[in-house]
Amino acid sequence: MGRLILNRVPMKKRDPKERIKTFEEVALGYTPEEAIKEAERCILCKRPPCVKGCPVNIDIPAFIALIQQGKFVEASKKIKENNPLPAMCGRVCPQEEQCEEVCIIGKKGEPVAIGRLERFVADYEAAQGEVEIPEIPPPTGFKVAVIGSGPSGLVCASELVQMGHKVTIFEALHKPGGVLMYGIPQFRLPKEIVAREIDYVKRLGVEIVTNFIVGKTMTLDELREKEGFDAFFVGTGAGYPRFMGIPGENLLGIYSANEFLTRVNLMKAYMFPEYDTPVKVGDRVIVVGAGNVAMDAARCALRSGASEVTIVYRRSWKEMTARIEEIENAKEEGIKFMILHNPVAFYGDESGWVRKAELIKMELGEPDESGRRRPVPIKGSEFRVPVDTVVEAIGQVPNPVVPQTTPGLKTTRWGTLVSSPTTGATTKEGVFTGGDIMTGAATVILAAGTGKVAAKYIDYYLRNRDKPGVWEELTKDIKE
Amino acid sequence: MGYKIVKKRVLGPDSKMFVIEAPYVARNAKPGQFIILRVNERGERIPLTVAGSDREKGSVTIIFQEVGKTTKLLGTLEEGDEILDFVGPLGKPTEIENFGTVMTLGGGFGTAVLYPLVKAIKEKGNYVITAIGARTKDLVILEDEMREISDEVYITTDDGSYGRKGFVTEVLADFLKEGRKIDRVFSVGPVPMMKATANVTKPYGVKTIVSLNPIMVDGTGMCGACRVEVGGKTKFACIDGPEFDAHEVNFDLLMKRLGMYREEEKASLERFLEEIKKSGRA
Ligand SMILES: Cc1cc2nc3c(=O)[nH]c(=O)nc-3n(C[C@H](O)[C@H](O)[C@H](O)COP(=O)(O)OP(=O)(O)OC[C@H]3O[C@@H](n4cnc5c(N)ncnc54)[C@H](O)[C@@H]3O)c2cc1C
Ligand SMILES: Cc1cc2nc3c(=O)[nH]c(=O)nc-3n(C[C@H](O)[C@H](O)[C@H](O)COP(=O)(O)OP(=O)(O)OC[C@H]3O[C@@H](n4cnc5c(N)ncnc54)[C@H](O)[C@@H]3O)c2cc1C
Ligand code: SF4
Ligand code: SF4
Ligand code: FES
Numbered sequence: 001m002g003r004l005i006l007n008r009v010p011m012k013k014r015d016p017k018e019r020i021k022t023f024e025e026v027a028l029g030y031t032p033e034e035a036i037k038e039a040e041r042c043i044l045c046k047r048p049p050c051v052k053g054c055p056v057n058i059d060i061p062a063f064i065a066l067i068q069q070g071k072f073v074e075a076s077k078k079i080k081e082n083n084p085l086p087a088m089c090g091r092v093c094p095q096e097e098q099c100e101e102v103c104i105i106g107k108k109g110e111p112v113a114i115g116r117l118e119r120f121v122a123d124y125e126a127a128q129g130e131v132e133i134p135e136i137p138p139p140t141g142f143k144v145a146v147i148g149s150g151p152s153g154l155v156c157a158s159e160l161v162q163m164g165h166k167v168t169i170f171e172a173l174h175k176p177g178g179v180l181m182y183g184i185p186q187f188r189l190p191k192e193i194v195a196r197e198i199d200y201v202k203r204l205g206v207e208i209v210t211n212f213i214v215g216k217t218m219t220l221d222e223l224r225e226k227e228g229f230d231a232f233f234v235g236t237g238a239g240y241p242r243f244m245g246i247p248g249e250n251l252l253g254i255y256s257a258n259e260f261l262t263r264v265n266l267m268k269a270y271m272f273p274e275y276d277t278p279v280k281v282g283d284r285v286i287v288v289g290a291g292n293v294a295m296d297a298a299r300c301a302l303r304s305g306a307s308e309v310t311i312v313y314r315r316s317w318k319e320m321t322a323r324i325e326e327i328e329n330a331k332e333e334g335i336k337f338m339i340l341h342n343p344v345a346f347y348g349d350e351s352g353w354v355r356k357a358e359l360i361k362m363e364l365g366e367p368d369e370s371g372r373r374r375p376v377p378i379k380g381s382e383f384r385v386p387v388d389t390v391v392e393a394i395g396q397v398p399n400p401v402v403p404q405t406t407p408g409l410k411t412t413r414w415g416t417l418v419s420s421p422t423t424g425a426t427t428k429e430g431v432f433t434g435g436d437i438m439t440g441a442a443t444v445i446l447a448a449g450t451g452k453v454a455a456k457y458i459d460y461y462l463r464n465r466d467k468p469g470v471w472e473e474l475t476k477d478i479k480e
Numbered sequence: 481m482g483y484k485i486v487k488k489r490v491l492g493p494d495s496k497m498f499v500i501e502a503p504y505v506a507r508n509a510k511p512g513q514f515i516i517l518r519v520n521e522r523g524e525r526i527p528l529t530v531a532g533s534d535r536e537k538g539s540v541t542i543i544f545q546e547v548g549k550t551t552k553l554l555g556t557l558e559e560g561d562e563i564l565d566f567v568g569p570l571g572k573p574t575e576i577e578n579f580g581t582v583m584t585l586g587g588g589f590g591t592a593v594l595y596p597l598v599k600a601i602k603e604k605g606n607y608v609i610t611a612i613g614a615r616t617k618d619l620v621i622l623e624d625e626m627r628e629i630s631d632e633v634y635i636t637t638d639d640g641s642y643g644r645k646g647f648v649t650e651v652l653a654d655f656l657k658e659g660r661k662i663d664r665v666f667s668v669g670p671v672p673m674m675k676a677t678a679n680v681t682k683p684y685g686v687k688t689i690v691s692l693n694p695i696m697v698d699g700t701g702m703c704g705a706c707r708v709e710v711g712g713k714t715k716f717a718c719i720d721g722p723e724f725d726a727h728e729v730n731f732d733l734l735m736k737r738l739g740m741y742r743e744e745e746k747a748s749l750e751r752f753l754e755e756i757k758k759s760g761r762a
Pocket of ligand 1: 092093094147148149150151152153170171172173176177178179180183184212213214215235236237238239261292293294296323399401402434435436437441442443444445447
C-alpha cells in the first residue's frame with residue numbers, strides 16, 4: 001500500500017435539480033471497483049480507533065480487509081456479527097461523530113468512508129438473493145414479548161429468537177419498522193431496505209403482530225398473565241411530539257414533524273390521490289429546528305411542491321445536530337437556512353390558515369447543560385415573515401402509554417424509563433428496555449446496540465430467574 | 481390477515497353497521513372508545529367509535545356514515561370481506577357513574593356514537609332522557625334502539641318532517657327553563673350542535689360532556705393532528721379524549737381544523753365515484 005491516499009472515492013448522487021422532483025434515493029452507492037478502491041485507503045490499524053468510535057464495536061479493519069480481497073459477502077457477515085442492520089446504519093449513522101471521526105487517516109486527510117463501505121457490502125449481499133438464515137437452537141420454552149418494532153425492538157427480537165426463545169413483536173402502527181418506516185424518508189432510506197430487514201427478522205422466526213397497542217389493546221401485565229410471556233422488552237421509542245407552546249400554534253397548516261413525515265412516508269401522501277392520505281404544503285414553508293428530523297421534513301416539503309423552504313434555527317451552524325451529509329444535501333437542494341432566529345407567534349387568515357410567522361433574533365450566551373451555547377432572544381428584534389406551512393421539528397419525548405399503564409415501571413423526569421445502563425433492566429421484574437425510550441431520542445445504531453445488550457440479559461434472566469437475587473443483580477446499578 | 485366483516489346492516493340512506501371480527505379489540509373495548517381502520521393498502525386511517533363489542537364472539541360493532549371516499553369505500557364491502565387494518569380500543573373510556581338524571585343528545589350521525597354511551601349510562605342506574613335530531617325524517621337513525629334503553633326519547637327534525645321541528649338543543653333548553661333537574665348532559669353530533677349544547681347548559685352550571693371528532697392519523701399520541709384546545713390548553717383528542725368538558729372546548733378552532741383538507745377530500749371522492757361508475761358497480 002505504502003502512500004496514504006488523502007481523498008475519498010466520491011459516492012455518486014442524483015443531481016439536486018432532478019432529485020427534488022422525486023422521492024428516489026439521493027445517494028447511489030459505490031460500485032465494486034469503487035468500494036475496493038476506497039477500502040484500500042484503510043491501513044488496517046493494529047489498534048484501530050474506529051472500532052471504539054462505533055457504538056456496537058464492529059470489527060472495521062476486518063471487514064474492510066475482506067473488501068480489499070473482493071470478499072464482499074464475507075465482509076457483510078463480519079459486520080453482522082455486531083450489527084444486524086448494516087444496510088440501514090451505513091446510510092443513516094452519523095459516522096462523522098462516530099467511527100469516522102476517529103479514523104487515523106482523518107488526521108491527515110479524509111477519513112475512510114466506513115459507512116459507505118458498510119452500505120455497499122450489505123446491498124451487495126442482498127443483491128445475491130435471499131440472505132441465509134443461521135441455524136436456530138432448539139426451543140427453550142420461554143416466550144418474550146418485544147413492544148415496538150423500531151431498530152431496538154427488531155434487533156432485540158432477532159437476537160432472542162437465535163437463542164431459541166419464542167419471540168413476538170407487538171407494534172401499534174399497521175407497518176413495522178418504527179421511525180425507519182414512518183419517519184426517515186424514502187430518498188434517504190428506501191422502504192424496500194427496511195422491509196428487507198424486517199423480512200429477515202420474520203424468517204428467523206419472530207412473529208410480528210401489528211395494530212396492537214400495548215397499554216390499550218392489552219396491557220403488559222395482561223400479556224404476562226393471560227398470554228404467558230416470561231419477559232418483556234420495551235422499545236417504544238420517543239415518538240411523542242413537542243410543540244413550542246406559542247400563540248397561534250393550532251392554526252391550519254402547522255404540523256408536528258411527526259405528523260408531516262408520517263403522512264408523507266408511512267401514508268405515502270406524496271402519491272395522493274393514488275394513495276388516500278393527503279398532505280397540504282403551501283408555497284412558503286418554514287421548518288423549525290435543525291436536527292435530522294428537521295432536514296427530513298424540509299426536504300420532504302420541497303418534494304411535495306413547496307417553492308421555498310427555510311430552516312429556522314435558534315442556534316448557529318455549529319450546534320446543528322443533523323448529520324453533516326444531510327445538511328449538505330439540504331443546501332444543495334436549495335433549502336434556505338435562517339440561523340439564530342426563533343418563532344414567537346403565528347398569525348392566520350379568516351379561515352384559520354397560518355399566514356405569518358413572527359420571528360425573533362437570537363444570540364448565543366453561556367453554554368448550557370448540553371455544553372452548547374444557550375440561545376438568548378434579542379429584545380425588540382421581532383419581525384414577521386409570510387408563511388403558508390410550518391413544520392415544528394423541535395424534538396420528541398417518549399410516548400407515555402406503556403409507562404402509564406404498567407404499574408411498577410418508573411420513569412425519569414424526561415419520560416424515559418428508569419433502567420440499568422449496563423443490562424437494560426427496568427424497575428419491574430422481567431421487563432427490559434432499550435432504544436429511545438431508554439436513552440432519550442438518539443440514533444438507529446444506539447437503539448440497535450441497546451436492543452442487543454438487553455437481549456443478552458433477557459436470556460440470562462430467563463435461564464436464571466429461579467435463583468434468588470437475579471433481578472437485584474441485573475438492576476444493581478440503577479440510579480433514580 | 482385482515483379483519484373479517486361478519487355482519488352488515490344498512491341503517492339508512494348513507495349509514496351502515498358492520499360487525500367485525502377483532503378479538504383483541506373486543507376484549508378490552510369500553511364505551512367512549514374508538515378504533516382506527518384502514519380499508520386497503522392505499523387507504524387512509526380513519527377513526528370510528530366502538531358502537532358495541534362482544535367478548536365471547538370476539539367481535540366489534542361500528543356504525544358509520546358515508547361522507548367521503550373512505551367511508552363510501554367501506555360501505556361497498558360485504559359480509560365475508562376483510563378490512564386490512566383495525567386497531568384499538570383507543571382513547572379514554574367515558575367516565576360513567578350514577579349521576580341521577582342524564583340527558584343525552586345525538587345530532588345527525590352523532591346518534592351512532594351516542595348509542596353505546598346511553599346503554600352504559602342506563603346500566604349504571606341513571607334515569608336517561610334521550611333527544612335525537614336529524615335534518616329530515618329519513619336520516620333519523622337508531623330510534624327503536626334508543627327507545628329500548630332510554631326512559632324518555634324525543635325526536636326533532638330541522639324540517640319538521642318527523643317529531644318536533646327544530647334542534648335537539650331546544651328540547652334541552654326547555655327542560656332547563658322549566659326547572660327540570662338534570663345532573664349531567666352528554667352531547668354528540670356536528671360541531672355547531674355540540675357548541676350550542678354547551679351554550680345552553682353553561683348558565684345553569686350543568687356539567688356537559690362532548691365527544692370531539694378532529695382529524696386523526698395514528699390515534700396513539702404520536703402525531704398531534706388531533707389537537708384541540710380545551711381550557712386554553714392544547715390537548716390530543718386521541719389520548720386525552722375524545723370526550724371533554726363542553727364548557728372548556730374551543731369549538732370554533734375545531735370547526736376550522738376539520739376543514740383543513742376539504743379540497744383534497746372532494747377531489748378524492750370525485751375520483752372514487754368516477755372509478756365506481758367506470759367499473760359499473762354503483
Ligand atoms: C425523522 C427522523 C430522522 C432520523 N434520522 C436519523 C439518522 O439519520 N440517523 C440516526 O442514526 N438516527 C436518526 N433518527 C433517530 C432514530 O430513528 C431513532 O433513534 C431510532 O429509530 C429509535 O429506535 P427505537 O427502537 O427506540 O424506536 P422507534 O424507531 O421510535 O420505534 C418505536 C416503535 O414502537 C411503536 N410503539 C410505540 N408505543 C407502542 C405501544 N404502546 N405498543 C406497541 N408499539 C408501540 C411505535 O409505533 C414505533 O413503531 C431519526 C429520527 C427521526 C424521527
Ligand atoms: C374519535 C372519533 C370517532 C368517530 N366516530 C365515528 C363513528 O362512529 N361513525 C362515523 O360515521 N364517523 C365517526 N367519526 C368521523 C369519521 O372518522 C369521518 O367521518 C371519516 O374519517 C371520514 O372519512 P372519509 O374519507 O369518508 O371522508 P372525507 O371526505 O375524508 O372527510 C369528510 C369529513 O370527515 C372528517 N375527516 C376526514 N378525515 C378524517 C380522519 N382521518 N379522521 C377524522 N376525521 C376525518 C373531516 O371533517 C372531513 O371534512 C369519528 C371521528 C373521530 C375523531
Ligand atoms: S454502525 Fe455506524 S458507527 Fe458503527 S461502523 Fe457502521 S457506520 Fe460506523
Ligand atoms: S482507523 Fe481508519 S485506517 Fe485505521 S482501521 Fe479504522 S478505518 Fe482503517
Ligand atoms: S391522532 Fe396522532 S396524536 Fe392523536
